[in-house]
Amino acid sequence: MPPSNIQTRDDYRYFLELQTRWMDNDLYGHINNVTYYSYFDTVVNYFLIEKGGLDIHNAKTIGVVVESHCNYAHSIAYPDKISCGLRVGKLGNSSVRYEVGIFRGEEQNAAASGHFVHVFVERATNKPVPIPKDIRDALHDIQT
Amino acid sequence: MTNFLDLRIDDFGFRTDIPTRWGDNDMLGHLNNVVYNRMIETVVVRFTMGPLEIDWQRDQSYPLVVESLCRFHRPLAFPETITAGLRAGRLGGTSVTYEIALFGEGNEIPASTGHFVHVFIDKDTHKSIQIPADIRKLIETFA
Numbered sequence: 001m002p003p004s005n006i007q008t009r010d011d012y013r014y015f016l017e018l019q020t021r022w023m024d025n026d027l028y029g030h031i032n033n034v035t036y037y038s039y040f041d042t043v044v045n046y047f048l049i050e051k052g053g054l055d056i057h058n059a060k061t062i063g064v065v066v067e068s069h070c071n072y073a074h075s076i077a078y079p080d081k082i083s084c085g086l087r088v089g090k091l092g093n094s095s096v097r098y099e100v101g102i103f104r105g106e107e108q109n110a111a112a113s114g115h116f117v118h119v120f121v122e123r124a125t126n127k128p129v130p131i132p133k134d135i136r137d138a139l140h141d142i143q144t
Numbered sequence: 145m146t147n148f149l150d151l152r153i154d155d156f157g158f159r160t161d162i163p164t165r166w167g168d169n170d171m172l173g174h175l176n177n178v179v180y181n182r183m184i185e186t187v188v189v190r191f192t193m194g195p196l197e198i199d200w201q202r203d204q205s206y207p208l209v210v211e212s213l214c215r216f217h218r219p220l221a222f223p224e225t226i227t228a229g230l231r232a233g234r235l236g237g238t239s240v241t242y243e244i245a246l247f248g249e250g251n252e253i254p255a256s257t258g259h260f261v262h263v264f265i266d267k268d269t270h271k272s273i274q275i276p277a278d279i280r281k282l283i284e285t286f287a
Contacts, residue, residue, distance in 0.1 A: 034181045062172065067213070067215050068181065
């Protein structure tokens, strides 16, 4: 991967620390590629709950994923601790593009980086709706 | 540019059925997004172990994923069985891009489309190497 694609901690605005788990490693002895998407999913929803006040049980508006993407630069393995860095790349009326970097321990360069796109829909009808204000404000705070 | 919703299972030379499990659904009542990526990985691995006859414990090289992408067009949910289709896209010297689509039961329009990029790595040096000629020839038949 060209060096220009390497993301560093300074590129992100919000961080969530996670402990990798035994089952995250695959036969190659490192974190399985699909597991990174679970880290993406976890940091995005944690941010929405913590900073945007999302009530995942009762909210009338929810985010559904329409695209996810990951570039894998170097490996991580259980029992490493990781940091999930998050920023907002594009904030639309009903959609948001999150950009995520996964860092091993204290490393400055991301082991993997990618994006995750949510469209906010009305839970009852599944139709796109404007992003609720509290969530939009939180997303705006980490927009780059 | 490809309109992904126009893709049909017949566009893919390798196909495999993947059952869903109760635990694959998340609290929104459909497969969690990570599970789609797991299915994409599953069809790739079945392709490498089946038609490509790759045995990563025996062979001198092994494939390593460097990039993956998934687009979500419509929801899938337990208990339907998913049909995954794969074809070879860009074939470079050391890497191959697989193009993948996931189809729900009884629906000809893909629920999900994406790609998965493998780089071939030498077991001893851990550096990328040219895709072995026999494997390359097999990949080409699925382009």
